[in-house]
Amino acid sequence: MTGNLRLKIAMAERGFQQAELAQAVNAELLTAGERDSVGDRTVRTWLTGKTTWPHRAKRNALEAVFRCTVETLGFYPPGSPAPPQEDPEVIRRRFLADAAGTAAAAIPLVSVRPSSVGTSDVIRLRDSIERLIALDDERGGHTTLERAALAGAAEALELQRRSTTQRVRARLFALASDFTSTAAWSLIDAGQLDGASRHLDRALTLAVMVQDPEMTMKVWNLRAMLARQQNDFAEAVAAAQAAQATWAARRSPLHASLAHARTAVGLANAGDRRAALRSLGHAEDAMAKADTTAPRPAWIAFYSLAELHSLTAIVRDRVGDPAEAEAASYRALAALPETYRRNRAHTTARLALSQLHQGDIEQACDTSAEVFEIMAGDPLPGRMRQLLGDFHRDLITLAPSRIAHEWANRYRTEWSTA
Known part of the structure; x- marks a missing residue:
């Protein structure tokens, strides 16, 4: 693939066409008091690689739009070597990580809003939802994340009332659905199921209103997870x-x-x-x-394939194939990115269960201990505590009472009150 692949991937992640990126950059230039502007042709020179180092004002505007450096976007100054060719997935992950920035330190959502509403507002809110998702991958669901997500949904709905174009209005409704379903997920993962269904109903309504297929599927996916948590x-x-x-x-x-x-x-x-x-x-x-x-x-x-392996482990263990479940868990752990700490801990707990169900009691207890090491420094999400509760109940059934008692005493604080 020729041209600036990094910028192409960044635009795809943000849902930008050339004209929409030009509009977003122009909004940032206007906010900065710059008289310069860009059009489709300028964006095309960036994508083809004809322009490798835009003027300072445009570089600043691009960084403001994408929330990352222009180097991350594939630009480089005259006299410097071009960025090496890389796998698109590697580029995509680096872009998302750089754009998330300091997500783990805070959950900034609402900022001072301009009087007009347009693509730049959509970009800003989309950045916010991606920071929340990055934080969820690291820590898991919690009530602070729910409140932040609902605040984002409220802002998206407030902005759509002032939107001047139908396209921007539809995107803001879709973002409100995204935020609201993220709030629902935070409750599901935290094990606080009562309010999750209400959030999902609202998210589905918003998604259907603008016929957004991505958000519609996201809601049904979460609805399936919620129902499973409720044993329905x-x-x-x-x-x-x-x-x-x-x-x-x-x-x-x-x-x-x-x-x-x-x-x-x-x-x-x-x-x-x-x-x-x-x-x-x-x-x-x-x-x-x-x-x-x-x-x-x-x-x-x-x-990804790692998550499919994780779900395979659940299915295999549930249908009575714990050896296959153990193998699938190992494959998942080998493929999971390091940043997916919550998923890694959850898969490790599943691995411990599959070992326990094969009668490997000592190994299962050692594996379960790794869950607490992976999540050290953060509370265990409620869904993970419930999974460890399943492990403890099966341990009581399958292991000598002494071992079950020792396990509970050793991890009671982290497991039951985390």
Whole structure:
């Protein structure tokens, strides 16, 4: 691929066409008091690599739009070597990490708003939701994240009332759905399920209003997860099948794979082994067709071959194949990015369960201890505490009482009150 691949990927992550990026850059130039402006032709010279180092004002505007350095966007000054060619997925992850910036230190959302509403507001709110997602990947769901997400949804809805174009208004509604469903997820992961359903109902309404297929699928995916947490396995399967039926899943093998994997988990919990393994096979087939290097929306950035292995481990353990579950957990851990700390801890807990179900009690206890080491410094999300509760209950059933008692005494503080 020729030209500035880094900028192409950054634009795809933000959903920019050339004209929209030009508009966003011009908004930043205007805010900075600059008289300069750019158009489609200028953006095209950036993309083709004809211009490798824009003027200072345009560099500053690009950094403000994308929340990262121009070097991260593939630009380089005259006399310097061009950035080396890299795998698109590596570029995408670096861009997201740089754009997230200091997400772990704070959750900034609402800033001073200009009197007019346009693409720059959409970009700013999209940056905010991506910072929240990055923070969730690191720490897991918690009430502070829920409040921040709801504040973002409220701002998006307030801005759409002042929007001057139908396109910007639709994007703001979709962002409000994204924020609201993120608030729901924070409650699901925290194990506080009562308010999650209400948030998902609202998020689905907003997504359907503007016929946004990404947000519609996100909501059904979360609805399947919530139902499973509530032990309503029939609803979990129905919600996952609704995700399969969305336009996002029909057009994208990656989305289809997630929907089939979520269906497999619901069916496994419902005790339907044959159907669960069939859905798991569909998920694997779809993943084999997916372009995992292509840019994707932030909400589904977590889903990869590693996550499919993690879901495979759940399905296999539920249908009575703990050895296969253990193998899948190891594959997931080998492929998970280091930044996905919560997912790594959760998969490690699943690994411990699969070892316990094979009678490897000492190894299972050692593995479960790693969960607390991975999450050291942050409270365990409620969903993870519930999983460790499952481990403790099975430990009581399968191991000598002395071992179960020692495990509980050793980890009681981190596990029960984290």
